Amino acid sequence: MTDAIASNVVPLKWEGDRASGTLRMLDQRRLPTEEYWQTLHSAEEVARGIRDMVIRGAPAIGIAAAFGMALGMRAFDGEHTSRALELRRLHDLLASTRPTAVNLFWALERCRQVAERLEDADNAALTDALFDEAERIFQDDRDNNLRLGNFGAALFEGPTRILTHCNTGALATGGYGTALGVIRALHAQGKLTHVWVDETRPYLQGARLTAWECVQEGIDATLITDSMAAHFMKLGQVDAVIVGTDRIARNGDVANKIGTYMLAVLCKHHNIPFYVATPLSTIDLSTASGDDIEIEQRDPAEVSHIGERQMAPEGVGVAHPAFDVTPANLVTAIITEAGVVHPPYTRSLPTLF
Numbered sequence: 318m319t320d321a322i323a324s325n326v327v328p329l330k331w332e333g334d335r336a337s338g339t340l341r342m343l344d345q346r347r348l349p350t351e352e353y354w355q356t357l358h359s360a361e362e363v364a365r366g367i368r369d370m371v372i373r374g375a376p377a378i379g380i381a382a383a384f385g386m387a388l389g390m391r392a393f394d395g396e397h398t399s400r401a402l403e404l405r406r407l408h409d410l411l412a413s414t415r416p417t418a419v420n421l422f423w424a425l426e427r428c429r430q431v432a433e434r435l436e437d438a439d440n441a442a443l444t445d446a447l448f449d450e451a452e453r454i455f456q457d458d459r460d461n462n463l464r465l466g467n468f469g470a471a472l473f474e475g476p477t478r479i480l481t482h483c484n485t486g487a488l489a490t491g492g493y494g495t496a497l498g499v500i501r502a503l504h505a506q507g508k509l510t511h512v513w514v515d516e517t518r519p520y521l522q523g524a525r526l527t528a529w530e531c532v533q534e535g536i537d538a539t540l541i542t543d544s545m546a547a548h549f550m551k552l553g554q555v556d557a558v559i560v561g562t563d564r565i566a567r568n569g570d571v572a573n574k575i576g577t578y579m580l581a582v583l584c585k586h587h588n589i590p591f592y593v594a595t596p597l598s599t600i601d602l603s604t605a606s607g608d609d610i611e612i613e614q615r616d617p618a619e620v621s622h623i624g625e626r627q628m629a630p631e632g633v634g635v636a637h638p639a640f641d642v643t644p645a646n647l648v649t650a651i652i653t654e655a656g657v658v659h660p661p662y663t664r665s666l667p668t669l670f
């Protein structure tokens with residue numbers, strides 16, 4: 318796959334050799350004002366990085382978890398007989414970090430299969446194979462994004478104004494991005510007129526990260542609060558909405574950043590297409606519908622405060638579901654590296670695999 322039009326932004330990188338090297342993670346909590354790379358040595362540190370949102374975005378979480386498994390195995394010097402127990406512990410540690418993004422569990426399952434295949438190999442060989450797998454997951458995700466970006470861009474003929482939500486770019490993936498990957502491809506093909514970037518309350522992934530990626534890439538973007546989307550749609554200034562996803566159920570229901578469902582309803586009202594861009598690794602055919610997807614509940618302080626500053630009075634109740642589920646009937650099409658599928662998703666999604 319060509320790298321020619323890919324951005325250079327990555328959420329993590331390996332530094333040094335496998336025996337003593339470290340995982341470097343770009344601390345996304347400090348962007349856009351500071352580019353600070355954390356240095357991680359262990360599975361425990363990787364788990365903390367995912368839980369604390371140093372790294373976030375469904376595919377990036379999966380990639381980090383795979384490196385966490387490799388780092389965990391590298392540190393293991395026990396007997397072969399206790400290895401299965403240690404692998405289980407590492408799996409559970411990493412799986413407990415965030416519940417909604419299925420890529421986390423998908424990547425850990427790939428690592429489990431590697432360990433199963435190498436059951437009789439020594440610890441060093443298994444560690445090496447887990448590093449190989451983590452690198453493959455990383456590289457494949459980037460390649461898949463480039464593919465799906467081109468499939469997505471082909472849906473648009475002329476000058477296009479896109480609205481997007483949360484951060485689905487290079488920072489959230491192995492590189493390039495899903496929804497932001499389609500936007501990058503449109504930009505590269507000269508078809509993109511403008512991007513509306515939802516700030517994405519309360520964690521501000523749009524304002525802090527998508528806006529930063531657009532500026533880095535020279536993409537003409539305007540930051541809006543989530544509540545302004547309807548206004549610009551009514552003015553006829555949005556041609557399509559493209560979002561990413563943390564998990565798509567078998568019936569096509571889409572879990573994504575809180576506020577996504579609201580956009581899909583607005584699109585229906587304004588007769589605007591609502592697209593979801595995703596690698597196949599985020600499609601979970603084992604989950605029947607969105608009702609079965611666990612929605613992460615995050616710290617209320619992320620809603621009541623902006624940074625350190627308290628915005629709400631003590632004593633008020635605060636809710637913070639980090640994701641919502643958009644019903645399949647509001648989704649115009651799902652864009653993947655294997656092509657674009659349309660409703661009914663119960664029929665079209667399985668054809669992708």
Ligand SMILES: CSC[C@@H](O)[C@@H](O)C(=O)COP(=O)(O)O
Nearest residue numbers: 373374375483485489561562574
């Ligand atoms: C390619 S990223 C798709 C989704 O993971 C993204 O839209 C999103 O909701 C990220 O949520 P986050 O809570 O920042 O991890």
